[in-house]
Amino acid sequence: xxxxSGSPTRPVIPVxxxxxxxxxxxxxxxxxxxxxAARLRIDVISxxxxxxxxxxxxxxxxxxxxxxxxxxxxxxxxxxxPEGFKVTKHTLEGFVQGLTxxxxxxxxxxxxxxxxxxxxxxxxxxxxxxxxxVTPNKKAFSSSQAxxxxxxxxxxxxxxxxxxxxxxxxxxxxxxxxxxxxxxDKINKIEGVLSGTLSYIFNEFSRPVKGGKAQSFSExxxxxKEQGYTEPHPADDLxxxxxxxxxxxxxxLVPTLPALEKGFESVPTETLIPSELxxxxxxxxxxxxxxxxxxxxxxMRKEAEDAGQVLRYVGVxxxxxxxxxxxxxxxxxxxxxxxxxxxxxxIISFHTARYAKRPLIVQGAGAGADxxxxxxxxxxxxxxxxxx
Amino acid sequence: xxxxSGSPTRPVIPVxxxxxxxxxxxxxxxxxxxxxAARLRIDVISxxxxxxxxxxxxxxxxxxxxxxxxxxxxxxxxxxxPEGFKVTKHTLEGFVQGLTxxxxxxxxxxxxxxxxxxxxxxxxxxxxxxxxxVTPNKKAFSSSQAxxxxxxxxxxxxxxxxxxxxxxxxxxxxxxxxxxxxxxDKINKIEGVLSGTLSYIFNEFSRPVKGGKAQSFSExxxxxKEQGYTEPHPADDLxxxxxxxxxxxxxxLVPTLPALEKGFESVPTETLIPSELxxxxxxxxxxxxxxxxxxxxxxMRKEAEDAGQVLRYVGVxxxxxxxxxxxxxxxxxxxxxxxxxxxxxxIISFHTARYAKRPLIVQGAGAGADxxxxxxxxxxxxxxxxxx
Numbered sequence: 112x113x114x115x116s117g118s119p120t121r122p123v124i125p126v127x128x129x130x131x132x133x134x135x136x137x138x139x140x141x142x143x144x145x146x147x148a149a150r151l152r153i154d155v156i157s158x159x160x161x162x163x164x165x166x167x168x169x170x171x172x173x174x175x176x177x178x179x180x181x182x183x184x185x186x187x188x189x190x191x192x193p194e195g196f197k198v199t200k201h202t203l204e205g206f207v208q209g210l211t212x213x214x215x216x217x218x219x220x221x222x223x224x225x226x227x228x229x230x231x232x233x234x235x236x237x238x239x240x241x242x243x244x245v246t247p248n249k250k251a252f253s254s255s256q257a258x259x260x261x262x263x264x265x266x267x268x269x270x271x272x273x274x275x276x277x278x279x280x281x282x283x284x285x286x287x288x289x290x291x292x293x294x295x296d297k298i299n300k301i302e303g304v305l306s307g308t309l310s311y312i313f314n315e316f317s318r319p320v321k322g323g324k325a326q327s328f329s330e331x332x333x334x335x336k337e338q339g340y341t342e343p344h345p346a347d348d349l350x351x352x353x354x355x356x357x358x359x360x361x362x363x364l365v366p367t368l369p370a371l372e373k374g375f376e377s378v379p380t381e382t383l384i385p386s387e388l389x390x391x392x393x394x395x396x397x398x399x400x401x402x403x404x405x406x407x408x409x410x411m412r413k414e415a416e417d418a419g420q421v422l423r424y425v426g427v428x429x430x431x432x433x434x435x436x437x438x439x440x441x442x443x444x445x446x447x448x449x450x451x452x453x454x455x456x457x458i459i460s461f462h463t464a465r466y467a468k469r470p471l472i473v474q475g476a477g478a479g480a481d482x483x484x485x486x487x488x489x490x491x492x493x494x495x496x497x498x499x
Numbered sequence: 500x501x502x503x504s505g506s507p508t509r510p511v512i513p514v515x516x517x518x519x520x521x522x523x524x525x526x527x528x529x530x531x532x533x534x535x536a537a538r539l540r541i542d543v544i545s546x547x548x549x550x551x552x553x554x555x556x557x558x559x560x561x562x563x564x565x566x567x568x569x570x571x572x573x574x575x576x577x578x579x580x581p582e583g584f585k586v587t588k589h590t591l592e593g594f595v596q597g598l599t600x601x602x603x604x605x606x607x608x609x610x611x612x613x614x615x616x617x618x619x620x621x622x623x624x625x626x627x628x629x630x631x632x633v634t635p636n637k638k639a640f641s642s643s644q645a646x647x648x649x650x651x652x653x654x655x656x657x658x659x660x661x662x663x664x665x666x667x668x669x670x671x672x673x674x675x676x677x678x679x680x681x682x683x684d685k686i687n688k689i690e691g692v693l694s695g696t697l698s699y700i701f702n703e704f705s706r707p708v709k710g711g712k713a714q715s716f717s718e719x720x721x722x723x724k725e726q727g728y729t730e731p732h733p734a735d736d737l738x739x740x741x742x743x744x745x746x747x748x749x750x751x752l753v754p755t756l757p758a759l760e761k762g763f764e765s766v767p768t769e770t771l772i773p774s775e776l777x778x779x780x781x782x783x784x785x786x787x788x789x790x791x792x793x794x795x796x797x798x799m800r801k802e803a804e805d806a807g808q809v810l811r812y813v814g815v816x817x818x819x820x821x822x823x824x825x826x827x828x829x830x831x832x833x834x835x836x837x838x839x840x841x842x843x844x845x846i847i848s849f850h851t852a853r854y855a856k857r858p859l860i861v862q863g864a865g866a867g868a869d870x871x872x873x874x875x876x877x878x879x880x881x882x883x884x885x886x887x
Contacts, residue, residue: 283671290877294529447839471863481853489678
């Protein structure tokens, strides 16, 4: 594979993308905008089974067409590709390790749009080889403390890591937290609705009902599943583990907090899965049985409403007490988490020594391929600005 | 003055600070935190009359003590300073021009914490000399289009400009807008409460009153003035020109909008100053006469309230129509600008092609020395990351 970094007068960074799904595709569309393509050149696009190499001299302006040359990971017999392109079968691990072994003088960049633990565990090796990493993949930052520490240790002036889209997609959350800490602010508390799915479910379920009958919890989950807002198995959202991963990522950026040795598994996390439904195999069956527990959820909703409050599933980092946890909390009707939240929006508030009276708040869509890709590509631009 | 950029093994950027007021002082405290001081070294601290040079070898760890060595701009006979420091009388213009004439191989950085038009007009010259500029000073970006264009043209890989704190202090507003645009999003509308003073005044004035009597407009302005929330002459806030400057800054980042030839003066701006009070010389007299116009403001408030709305003074960029304007608008009680805004907070919403259903919102304190300095110092870190 070519690792030339362009002519000496117009330096350009070779880019390798792994994970050509919805987010990866959007990343490719944004990163081939002419002003970005002048500095970042897509050299390889890959999925779990195949890699498509693009010669330095090939035209990249129609990335949609180029993408059709990459065989799907379920394909068994790849079609021939035109000159200037090359398809190879690979394993993800072999592909990424191959990058670290290739000779290269200049800066290089891997964009990881998979949700692969295998790729995440190769970040230290990539960084030590001088390959920067930009990713929305939460795994590397929310698994064991050992992996996280290894990544921090392996970073260098040539091996950078950017991860804005690991929390809240394109919303400026990671960069804001980093700026607060780097400039010496003291974090008191970080609190956020960090799951688009759970945001939608509780925005629908827990809105004050003026007359009429509130929708039941199970009905809302059913609709959310039908509309594609949940994972195929809604229990994967209701477990809270996605929120726990994001909270783990944020808390590791706050230097005063204790290490979470087992990553997101070390975050105390309230599950919304009724214990009787803990081992239901399919999403369909889960949704079918959920109505048995509507009374339980309705009682919680009613109790909150009677107190002038709504339910929200939030992640909370109490930096003063050194505590991190995910679970259901209640917020007064006029709290920003109640009054101004709707749809599947994320919202996060940073309470700090400087933002003491009222927090710094960021709100907006926290999921979706286009906004996730935006966070990724903005990070790629920062890498180019630093390395070129 | 020394322009050495440290030993070859530990490169460091010499930093010149102009404007040692409240914000400048906070910047100095943050920028001398050890992990930042390792890359950015304060070499000169100056006000409109004097400059204090700090030798490369002098200890900077107690910046509070060092600051006492800079004579106040009203001082006529500076006291002697210890070895390793040097005080010189100067003009702002002479000082900044002197920097551009000094010999230097490495990167250098000017932090402009003044609100000086003179300094702003020297940015192109600084940039062409390879001196980067970080500033919360709005002047350079909200005055004539000619100056703004000259700055854009004079930027280079060694002469960078960062200006996060020109809008909303440390809130991530400029960087967010830049990221949206750079990654190819389409701006539809930007709308914001961008003046802390006017935010406070209308949050107090226009909150729904349940029984009891609402405070009058003039009473609220009087209290705001007493508490230091307004300029010494409240008309300087009520004119809306501060909002117009911020709106000009934002709109110039949106490439599809028409140029504002005269800067903020080209922004249609609704003034809240009653025409009869347009030429009142002092803030005290202004506040004394304002009650004559309470009926006028109360009628507007009442009309909004009867429609279930509150008044907010906002800046609006309608990118679809190519229109920019500042003025009073009405928002329904459950709109984020109404329900979740309080105190002197700023709030801004970005409506884009990607954030279409619901906008991306940033909210929090938009003024204050510590949060303004945070935006400045975070920018300085970015300059160091790019130039070292």
